[in-house]
Structures are given as structure tokens and as C-alpha cells.
Amino acid sequence: MSEAEAKTRIDYLKQEIAKHNKAYYVEDAPLISDFEYDALMEELKSLERAFPQFLDPDSPTQKVGGEALPAFATVHHPQPLLSLENAFSRDDIEAFITRLQKAGLTSLAFTVEPKMDGLTLSISYKNGKFSAAATRGDGITGENVTANAKAIKAIPRKLKENIAELTVRGEAYMPKHIFAELNTEREENGESLFANPRNAAAGSLRQLDPKITASRRLSIFCYDIISSQGFAPISQQQLLTGLSDLGLPVNPERRLCYTVDDIMEYIEEISTKRHKLPYDIDGMVIKLDNIANRASLGATGKFPRWAIAYKFPPEQAETTVENIIIGVGRTGAMTPSAVLTPVFLAGSTISRTTLHNEDNIKDKDIRIGDRVLIQKAGDVIPEVVKVLKDKRTGTEQQFVMPINCPECGTPSIRPVGEAVRRCPNVYCPARLYESIVHFVSKNAMDIDGMGPSVVKTLLDNGLIHHIDDLYHLDKSAIIALPGFGELSADNLLRSIEKSKQQPLSRILFALGIRHVGERAGKVLSSHFADIDDLIAADEDSLNSIPEIGPVIAKSIVDFFHEERNLLLIERLKNSGLNFHGEKNTVSDDLPLSGQVFVISGTLPGMSRDEAKDLIERNGGKTSSSVSKKTSYLLLGANPGSKFDKAQSLGIPTITIEELQQRLNK
Ligand code: IVH
Numbered sequence: 001m002s003e004a005e006a007k008t009r010i011d012y013l014k015q016e017i018a019k020h021n022k023a024y025y026v027e028d029a030p031l032i033s034d035f036e037y038d039a040l041m042e043e044l045k046s047l048e049r050a051f052p053q054f055l056d057p058d059s060p061t062q063k064v065g066g067e068a069l070p071a072f073a074t075v076h077h078p079q080p081l082l083s084l085e086n087a088f089s090r091d092d093i094e095a096f097i098t099r100l101q102k103a104g105l106t107s108l109a110f111t112v113e114p115k116m117d118g119l120t121l122s123i124s125y126k127n128g129k130f131s132a133a134a135t136r137g138d139g140i141t142g143e144n145v146t147a148n149a150k151a152i153k154a155i156p157r158k159l160k161e162n163i164a165e166l167t168v169r170g171e172a173y174m175p176k177h178i179f180a181e182l183n184t185e186r187e188e189n190g191e192s193l194f195a196n197p198r199n200a201a202a203g204s205l206r207q208l209d210p211k212i213t214a215s216r217r218l219s220i221f222c223y224d225i226i227s228s229q230g231f232a233p234i235s236q237q238q239l240l241t242g243l244s245d246l247g248l249p250v251n252p253e254r255r256l257c258y259t260v261d262d263i264m265e266y267i268e269e270i271s272t273k274r275h276k277l278p279y280d281i282d283g284m285v286i287k288l289d290n291i292a293n294r295a296s297l298g299a300t301g302k303f304p305r306w307a308i309a310y311k312f313p314p315e316q317a318e319t320t321v322e323n324i325i326i327g328v329g330r331t332g333a334m335t336p337s338a339v340l341t342p343v344f345l346a347g348s349t350i351s352r353t354t355l356h357n358e359d360n361i362k363d364k365d366i367r368i369g370d371r372v373l374i375q376k377a378g379d380v381i382p383e384v385v386k387v388l389k390d391k392r393t394g395t396e397q398q399f400v401m402p403i404n405c406p407e408c409g410t411p412s413i414r415p416v417g418e419a420v421r422r423c424p425n426v427y428c429p430a431r432l433y434e435s436i437v438h439f440v441s442k443n444a445m446d447i448d449g450m451g452p453s454v455v456k457t458l459l460d461n462g463l464i465h466h467i468d469d470l471y472h473l474d475k476s477a478i479i480a481l482p483g484f485g486e487l488s489a490d491n492l493l494r495s496i497e498k499s500k501q502q503p504l505s506r507i508l509f510a511l512g513i514r515h516v517g518e519r520a521g522k523v524l525s526s527h528f529a530d531i532d533d534l535i536a537a538d539e540d541s542l543n544s545i546p547e548i549g550p551v552i553a554k555s556i557v558d559f560f561h562e563e564r565n566l567l568l569i570e571r572l573k574n575s576g577l578n579f580h581g582e583k584n585t586v587s588d589d590l591p592l593s594g595q596v597f598v599i600s601g602t603l604p605g606m607s608r609d610e611a612k613d614l615i616e617r618n619g620g621k622t623s624s625s626v627s628k629k630t631s632y633l634l635l636g637a638n639p640g641s642k643f644d645k646a647q648s649l650g651i652p653t654i655t656i657e658e659l660q661q662r663l664n665k
Contacts, residue, residue, distance in 0.1 A: 006051045013044040017060040030195055033375070033385065034282060035314040038086060062302070072143035072206070075134040078227055081122060081169065082139060082299055084285065084309040093286060094260050096308045103305075105293055111236035112266050113223060113254045115283040115309055118173030119202045121145070122226055123155060128162035130155065135205065139302075148205050151214035158664045160247040163230035168248060170222035174201040175278050178217050180380045185517055188331050190420035193356065196377045197280045214547045215519055219279070221251040235289045253277075256289060271312060275347030283311040316375045316385060317350070319343040324355065324368055324399045326406045328430035330438055330512050332422040334405065334412055336361060338372075338384065346376045353382040357419040358401040365389075367396035405430070426564070432466075433459055435512050439467050443518055444510035445502050448495040449488070457481055467568060470496055471575035500576045504531060507577060511568075513559045515552045523547045524556075524581075526617065531569060531579040535560045546613065583616075590619025591663055596629055597622050600643050601636030603656045611656060618663055626651060634659065 001009070017040055024030045024037070041061065048055040055061075087093050100108060120136040133149030134142040149155055152172065159166070174182075179197040186193055194200035204216035222243050225231070231246075233239040237256055244250040253270070257263045267284050274281060287307040288294055294306040323339040335354060342351040353374060355361050364387060366372065371391040372384045404411055405423035407430035414421040423431065436455045440447040447470075458464045463477055473496065478489040502510075509521035516524070527545050528534040534556070542553035559565055573579055597615050599608055599622065606614075611634060612622050626633065626645040633639075633646040635653040646653065 001050075003051065003053075006047055007054055010044065010047050010051070010054050013040055013047070014060060016040055017044065021060065024199075029192075029199060033314055034311075038311065072135075072145060074137075074141050075132075075144045076141050077122065077134070077136075077139070078167070080139045081120060081136045081142070081226070082304050083302060084307055085300075085303040086283075087286075087308045087310045088313075090260065090264055093263060093308065093310060096286070097260060099305065100288065100297070103297055105288075105297075108258070109235075109289040110257045110263060111240070111254055111287045111289045112257050112263055113285050113287070114251060114270060114277070114281040115285045115311075116171035116173050116221055116251070117196070117198045117280040117282040118171040118220075119198065119205055120169065121149065121172050121205075121220065122167055122169055123149065123220075123222070124165075124167040125159055125163070126165060128159040130157045143206065145205055147210045148207060148213040151210040152218050152220065154219045154249050156247045156664070158247075158661065160245065163228070163246070165227065165229040166231055166246075167226040167228070168222045168243060169224040169226050170220045170248075172201050172205060172218050172220045173197060173279050174204065174216065174218055176280060176380050177278065181517060182216065183377075183381060185515070187335065187354070187356065188329050188333055189514055190333065190418045190422075192419075209549060211547050211549050215549070217519065220249055222248045223251070223285075234291055236287050236291065237289060239291070257286075267310060274312070281312075283309050285309050314375065315346045316373050317343045317345040318371060318373055318388065319350070321366060321368055321370045321372055321384075324361070324366075326402060328405060328407050328423050328428060328434070330431055330434035331514060332405075332424060332426075332428065332431055334402075334421045334423060336399070336401065338366065340372075340374070343374070345374060345382065350374060350382045353384060355384065358421065359419050361399055361401075367392075367398050369393075369396035407431075429459065436464070436467055436470070438512050439510045440470070440499075441510075444506055445499040446506070447492075447499045449492045450495065454492070457483070466571070468571035468575055471500070471572070471577075501578060504528075504579055504581050507531075507572070507579065508534075511559075511565075514555045516556065520548065520552055526582045528581040529583045530581050531573075533581065533583075535566070535569075544609070546610075592618040592620030595620045595631040597632050597634050598624070598626050598630050598642055598646070599634045599636070600646070601639035603634070603636040606656055614659075614663070632659075 017037075020030065020032060020037055020040070030037070044059070045061050048059065048061060087096060097108065122134050122136070122142070123130070124132045130150070132144065132146045133155070134144055134146075136142050150157075174197040176197060179194065179200050182200060183193045194203060200216070201218055204213050204218055207213050223240065225233075225239060225243075231242060233242050240250050240254060255262075255266045257266055263286055270281070270284060285307060288297070294304065297305040299305060320341045321338045322341055324336050325339060327335050327337055329335060335356065336358065338353050338355050340351050340353060342349050344350075355366060364384060366384060366387055371388040373386050373388060374382050375385050376382050401421065402412075405425065405428060408423065408425050408428040410423055410425040410428065412421045413424050425431070433455060436459070437452050439445055440450040440455065458473075458481075461481055463473060463481075464470060473493065475489050475493060478484050478492060479486060503525060505518075505521040505525035507521075508516055508524055509518050523545060524534060528537070537556075539550070539553045539557050542548055542556055543550050569579070592615055597620055599611055603611055615622055623630065626642050626649065628649060630646065630649075630651050632654045633642065633651055635643065635655055643653075
């Protein structure tokens with residue numbers, strides 16, 4: 001390659017990498033796979049090595065990562081949060097070990113850990129209490145995401161020991177099943193999908209509203225100490241056990257290895273069970289176990305010399321698009337799917353994949369008969385990465401999105417600015433079928449024995465026309481259905497009967513109210529005494545409930561504005577379903593059960609409503625006046641006459657901090 005050619009290629013690669021950095025770090029929506037990104041980086045690095053005259057400090061090969069988002073306050077990390085050098089083979093790992101030996105280290109031991117595919121966070125504790133959290137950003141400065149980190153349950157507010165200062169590094173991630181749920185819901189709602197759990201985690205953390213972060217149920221694994229006073233482990237093994245003893249979540253999956261053979265064996269073991277893990281990993285991290293020896297090795301600007309990241313090769317498969325069909329979901333969304341020649345990929349056989357919407361088909365130019373490359377987003381949802389256009393024979397057919405609903409023939413609508421086309425007919429048989437399948441599903445009413453094929457048989461034979469018909473099925477009519485006998489009919493009726501006991505949280509999810517997932521169902525049912533209270537609630541009061549944002553609030557109000565939905569609730573009530581919320585139910589096993597609190601004065605860092613909510617969620621009650629029945633006076637700044645009265649009755653006081661401490665134990 002001539003110098004001029006190298007310069008052109010280097011400029012091009014830098015531009016491409018800058019574009020992809022922005023898509024990945026700032027927009028949380030990558031345009032290419034990690035593997036393709038790594039390949040661009042590797043090519044740039046090797047060109048810069050061959051033509052050092054073109055290496056400048058601004059090159060992406062010289063920087064650690066993304067850039068901080070302007071919406072959050074900037075945090076300067078006390079020490080740079082370094083990244084890791086990549087290894088792609090056994091040879092690369094051997095070379096890493098050789099470098100350590102050449103640096104004079106003998107009798108080496110390594111801790112090998114899964115490389116979580118998430119978002120790096122630094123989390124600080126002062127005197128054992130959570131104090132701040134920041135994203136990595138470019139490694140030097142990150143974003144202050146303290147408020148959002150508080151919304152992650154996996155991050156303890158308090159450590160089990162009051163050590164003076166501790167800042168840990170960890171990877172926040174979205175468990176695979178939550179990612180799958182979230183994207184299914186987003187697809188139904190016509191919202192853009194997250195490419196993978198990592199982007200979903202990053203998108204969830206960089207929300208201006210912590211409620212949204214809370215609703216996304218992120219988790220975290222901690223794996224390093226950034227700074228500490230009062231905690232100085234001597235090895236990575238001790239560090240991880242120590243963090244775990246302090247109450248921080250640490251990945252139980254890790255191994256002490258001594259040789260490259262040990263390391264490769266463990267990598268092999270994890271890579272075979274990788275798809276069964278509940279979280280996404282993209283490789284394994286190999287760390288020098290001895291912490292004192294790390295300091296002597298130092299870092300190379302961007303990477304520490306004591307660790308290396310082995311990256312798994314991408315898992316993709318090639319197959320043929322045999323057909324493109326349209327499914328109609330319960331909200332009427334008409335979603336195209338590709339019927340594929342079955343192919344084994346990342347732990348399962350794939351014969352179908354969603355194509356999301358007509359624009360995606362057009363953008364990727366996917367045609368019936370095409371050879372395509374597929375991969376799994378977040379190890380779960382298969383997707384078409386690209387069409388192998390070189391393999392076209394000319395017989396491929398372009399796909400035309402039908403204008404009418406394929407199920408009921410109603411002309412579909414596609415609102416301006418939305419990618420999803422919908423069947424507007426609320427009585428569309430496909431919508432009814434999907435609504436019932438959802439209603440009876442495991443996480444909703446959990447009607448055992450009523451799978452999609454049974455729902456279809458019941459509908460096809462005219463036994464059900466509405467959801468509530470499920471509760472008025474006639475045994476002899478079921479027996480008469482193909483595939484049913486006396487015993488199976490009895491079993492089915494028994495599970496239907498049992499489902500009447502399901503709590504309100506499940507009914508709310510089962511009803512298929514847009515944006516109301518399982519979590520929102522639980523939050524709502526713990527907030528209302530019964531469904532009538534919920535129906536009567538307006539948008540503002542719904543919006544003031546923790547974890548319920550304006551979108552969910554509006555959707556609930558819209559749902560209960562529709563006459564037919566109110567009618568459905570009425571019918572389900574008459575069928576004997578349990579519409580009572582959990583608001584006033586006293587549970588004996590909650591930490592504050594049986595205790596009555598009176599709040600006096602201004603509480604630091606918490607509104608009265610929030611304090612009330614905290615008490616009630618933990619089984620306690622609140623009252624506005626002090627009496628002999630009061631268990632504690634929750635004391636804030638500048639208390640009024642309630643304090644004097646409590647004193648005279650000998651009622652103990654408690655501060656909000658003490659209360660929180662008690663609840664965290
Ligand atoms: S150690 C200074 N351990 O992978 C060394 N990193 O490609 C700190 N990662 O930037 C990194 N799981 O965000 C380490 N068990 C693990 C990890 C891990 C995921 C991330 C981390 C790092 C990136 C490097």
C-alpha cells in the first residue's frame with residue numbers, strides 16, 4: 001500500500017469509527033456488530049503501526065471510549081477508568097502471559113471472569129453508605145447518574161460494613177429475559193427497538209427520569225476497586241469475595257487458573273453454557289490474580305498490562321428467507337416475519353424471525369428467496385443482519401406490505417411518523433386471538449393447559465367470542481372438541497377456575513393495557529385498594545406513583561375510557577375474578593407490619609408522600625395524629641406539637657435514616 005493510499009484509508013477508518021462511536025456510546029443504537037467494529041479498529045491500529053507518520057493523539061485508537069452526554073453533569077474520575085486490550089485466540093493469551101513472564105513475574109495465577117456485556121459504572125460509598133455513581137464516559141470524565149443508580153435495586157444503599165471510603169467498578173446489565181420482554185412491548189407499541197441488552201441497559205441508565213430506569217430492572221456485577229480506604233485485598237479472588245461480603249453483587253462465575261490450558265478449558269466451558277446464562281457476555285476477562293504485582297506492570301495509556309479481554313467470535317448463521325408473512329398482534333400491529341430454512345444458532349434452532357416493519361425490509365432490501373446472515377440480539381431474539389446479495393440468482397421476489405389486514409380485511413392505518421402499520425378493527429379475530437393467548441399465558445392468568453392451539457380451537461368452534469367467555473365454558477362443549485376428552489376437559493376447567501384467584505397485578509398485565517407490563521401491574525395493584533380506585537384515578541395521580549411515568553399513566557386512563565373495556569371488567573367481576581388490590585392488605589411478614597408511624601417536621605431528602613409510601617410498602621401504617629397507638633414518631637427538622645405530644649406519651653422517635661437502615665438490614 002502506498003503512503004497516499006494508507007492516508008486515505010486511515011482517514012476513512014477514523015471517520016467510520018467516529019460515526020460508530022457516536023451511534024454506540026451516545027445514541028445507544030449501534031449500526032454494526034461489535035465484531036465488525038473491532039475489525040475496523042484492528043485495521044486502523046495496524047495501518048498506524050505501519051505508517052506511524054499518520055498516528056496522531058486524536059485517533060480513536062488512542063482514546064478509551066465514548067463521550068459524556070451533555071444532559072448529565074460531568075464527573076472527573078479520580079483515576080482513568082481504563083479499558084482492556086482484546087485477545088481473539090489462544091495465541092493472543094499466550095503472548096499476554098509471556099509478556100508477564102518477561103516482566104519478571106513467576107508462578108503466575110489468573111482469575112478468569114465472564115466479560116459482562118453491559119455498561120461500566122463507578123459506584124462510591126462513604127462510611128458504608130451509597131454516595132454517587134457515574135458512567136465511564138471516555139474513561140476520564142463520565143456522567144453523574146447517581147439518581148438513576150439509586151433506582152437500581154441491585155445496588156445496595158448501604159454496605160454491610162462501615163468502611164470509610166470505597167469506589168467500585170462494575171458492569172450494569174439488563175437480564176436477557178427483561179430485554180426480550182421490553183423489546184416485545186416496544187414492538188407492540190411501535191417504539192424503536194433496542195439492538196441488544198447492553199444498549200438497552202445504557203439507554204435505561206441515561207434516562208432523565210429515574211422512574212424509567214427503575215422500571216427497566218437493571219442488575220449489576222462489581223469486579224474491581226477504583227479507590228478505597230479500609231479495604232485492601234491482595235488478590236482478585238479476595239477482592240471479589242470481599243465485595244460480595246460487603247453486600248455488593250459479584251458474579252459467582254469465576255475461576256482461578258494457572259496455565260493457558262486451564263484458561264482455555266474454562267473459556268471453553270463458559271462458551272458452551274453461555275446461552276444458558278441469564279445475562280449476555282461477549283468474552284472472558286483474564287486478570288493477574290496478585291494485586292501487588294499489577295502495580296509493578298503499570299498500564300499502556302489505554303490498557304492495564306495485568307489483564308486482557310478474550311472476545312468470543314460472533315455467532316452468525318446463513319439461511320434462506322422462504323417466505324415473509326404478516327402477524328397481527330393484540331394492539332393490531334401488523335408485523336412481518338421471515339420464515340427461514342431452519343438453522344442452528346447460539347443454542348437453538350431458528351426457523352422464524354421478526355422483520356419488525358416494512359421500512360426495515362426496505363432498508364435492508366430483504367426479498368423472498370434471499371440468502372441472509374442472521375444473529376441473535378442479546379442471545380435471544382434472532383434478527384437478519386444482512387442480505388448476502390452476491391448469492392442472488394434473480395429469482396428472489398420483492399415483498400409488498402399488504403394494505404388490508406390479512407386477517408379481517410380492514411384497511412390498515414400507518415400514522416405519520418410511525419413505522420408500524422395497524423389493523424384498526426378492535427374486533428379483528430387475530431387481535432382477539434392474541435389478546436386471549438396473552439390473557440391466559442404463564443406470566444398473566446397462568447391457565448394451565450390453555451396453549452395457543454387450544455385458544456384457536458375454542459375460537460374456531462365458536463366457544464368463545466370475548467375474553468370473559470373463558471369463564472363460562474360448558475364441559476360438554478369442550479369434550480366435543482377435537483383432541484379433548486372427559487379428563488382433559490375437567491383439567492382445563494379446573495385451571496380456569498383456579499385462575500380466578502390470581503391477584504389484581506396479574507389481571508392488569510393480562511388485560512393487555514398498552515405499556516402495562518408485569519412490573520407496572522404489580523406497582524399499580526400495590527397502590528390501589530381495588531380496580532375501581534384505579535379506574536377512578538386521573539393521569540396526574542397515576543403519574544405520581546413511583547415507577548409509573550406519563551406514558552403508562554395516559555395509556556391506563558385511555559384504556560378505562562373505553563366503554564367496551566369497562567364492560568369487560570364488569571363481566572370478569574361477575575365471573576368471580578379477584579379485583580382487590582394489595583394496598584390495605586396487612587401482611588404479617590413485612591418488616592413494619594403492625595406498626596403505626598406519625599410524621600413530624602421536614603424529612604431530609606424525602607417527601608412525606610415518599611416516606612408514607614416506604615412505610616406502607618413495608619407493611620406499616622401512617623396516621624396524622626399522635627396517640628397511644630402510635631409506634632414511632634418519624635422525626636424530621638423543625639417538628640411541631642406532635643413531637644411534644646409524643647414526648648409526653650413516651651412514644652419513641654426514629655429518623656428517616658434510622659428507618660431506612662432498619663429496612664435495609
Ligand atoms: S476488568 C482496568 N472485568 O469490559 C480493568 N471488565 O473490554 C477493568 N467488563 O471496560 C476492567 N466484564 O467495562 C473487567 N469481569 C470484568 C468485566 C469487564 C465486563 C468490561 C469493562 C471494560 C471492558 C473491556
